[in-house]
Amino acid sequence: NAIEACIHVKHEGGNNLHIYDDEAVLLRRKKREIVDQVIFGLENHQFELYLQPKYDLKNLVVIGFEALIRWIDPERGIISPAILLDAIAGTEAERLIDEFVLEEALTILKGLHKLNRTLSLSINVSPAQLMSPWFAAQVELYYTKYPILMEHLRLEILESDTFKNLDVFKSHLENLKQFGVTLSLDDFGTGFASLTHLLMLPINEVKIDRSFVTSIDTNEINQMIVKHVVELAEKLNISTVVEGIENQKELATVQNLGVHAAQGYFLTRPFPSSKLKDWWAEQLLNSVL
Numbered sequence: 001n002a003i004e005a006c007i008h009v010k011h012e013g014g015n016n017l018h019i020y021d022d023e024a025v026l027l028r029r030k031k032r033e034i035v036d037q038v039i040f041g042l043e044n045h046q047f048e049l050y051l052q053p054k055y056d057l058k059n060l061v062v063i064g065f066e067a068l069i070r071w072i073d074p075e076r077g078i079i080s081p082a083i084l085l086d087a088i089a090g091t092e093a094e095r096l097i098d099e100f101v102l103e104e105a106l107t108i109l110k111g112l113h114k115l116n117r118t119l120s121l122s123i124n125v126s127p128a129q130l131m132s133p134w135f136a137a138q139v140e141l142y143y144t145k146y147p148i149l150m151e152h153l154r155l156e157i158l159e160s161d162t163f164k165n166l167d168v169f170k171s172h173l174e175n176l177k178q179f180g181v182t183l184s185l186d187d188f189g190t191g192f193a194s195l196t197h198l199l200m201l202p203i204n205e206v207k208i209d210r211s212f213v214t215s216i217d218t219n220e221i222n223q224m225i226v227k228h229v230v231e232l233a234e235k236l237n238i239s240t241v242v243e244g245i246e247n248q249k250e251l252a253t254v255q256n257l258g259v260h261a262a263q264g265y266f267l268t269r270p271f272p273s274s275k276l277k278d279w280w281a282e283q284l285l286n287s288v289l
């Protein structure tokens with residue numbers, strides 16, 4: 001299929017100029033095909049945000065959700081966001097997807113607010129999206145319409161992307177913060193200037209990357225890293241979240257290390273946002289039984 005072909009072509013590489021020409025043509029054609037498929041998919045409701053709860057680690061209460069996009073293609077099944085987003089990077093489909101995510105997020109937030117007024121919703125945004133004028137304008141517009149809801153919208157920024165000009169990036173973040181949103185640094189620890197980002201950027205939350213969490217119960221180095229990130233974050237008034245908790249031992253370890261919140265398959269796997277009300281009712285029931 002076009003997506004796999006595109007990724008395949010991209011990874012072929014090769015020094016031969018002739019092959020490179022062919023590849024460039026092929027890549028352009030494949031990208032065009034994917035863009036068309038995404039546009040068709042958006043018009044035909046093939047995209048849905050899935051939700052993964054985020055739990056406070058003191059009492060294991062749900063404090064919010066993260067929205068994760070899924071492309072449910074009738075023929076290919078569920079296509080993961082990593083593959084999708086890589087394939088459409090830099091195309092007009094990227095903007096359409098970003099717009100879809102923000103609009104859907106607002107709809108979900110309205111529902112969340114009815115369940116519990118303290119719940120937050122996090123969406124993932126690329127640095128390019130954060131810096132683009134349409135995004136700031138849209139966030140501002142939503143803030144004028146729904147100021148209270150926007151206080152519960154959280155933007156997760158990928159730490160692994162290098163921010164070329166930290167001062168420019170910071171001013172974009174400060175601009176967005178005026179419109180109620182809170183900011184989270186995602187996949188923390190995977191960038192090459194992690195500590196600089198933590199100290200310099202006006203963020204409210206840091207999400208420690210899954211690579212530090214896997215087997216943390218037996219990995220003393222990861223325990224030490226997480227412990228120090230928590231201490232530093234507390235000094236900076238930044239809350240800490242760990243992603244990718246897959247078993248009881250990892251959960252107990254991060255609880256002991258004083259991490260504030262967690263997500264992971266062991267707690268709850270992402271589920272379709274259309275199931276939110278049912279899921280909420282069920283977990284309320286379970287918590288009293």
Ligand code: C2E
Nearest residue numbers: 068069080081082101124125126244245246264265266270
């Ligand atoms: P992320 O923001 O770091 O999201 C966490 C990823 O880990 C998600 O993968 C989630 O399904 C997965 N995950 C959660 N708990 C566990 C666990 O216990 N074990 C393991 N192995 N994985 C777990 P997903 O949904 O495939 O998303 C991958 C990445 O794609 C996200 O990483 C995020 O960077 C990006 N992404 C997802 N949705 C969107 C979106 O709407 N917009 C943008 N720009 N990026 C998105």
Ligand code: MG
Nearest residue numbers: 066124156186
């Ligand atoms: Mg995220």
Ligand code: MG
Nearest residue numbers: 186187207243
């Ligand atoms: Mg992450």
Ligand code: MG
Nearest residue numbers: 186187209210
């Ligand atoms: Mg990630």
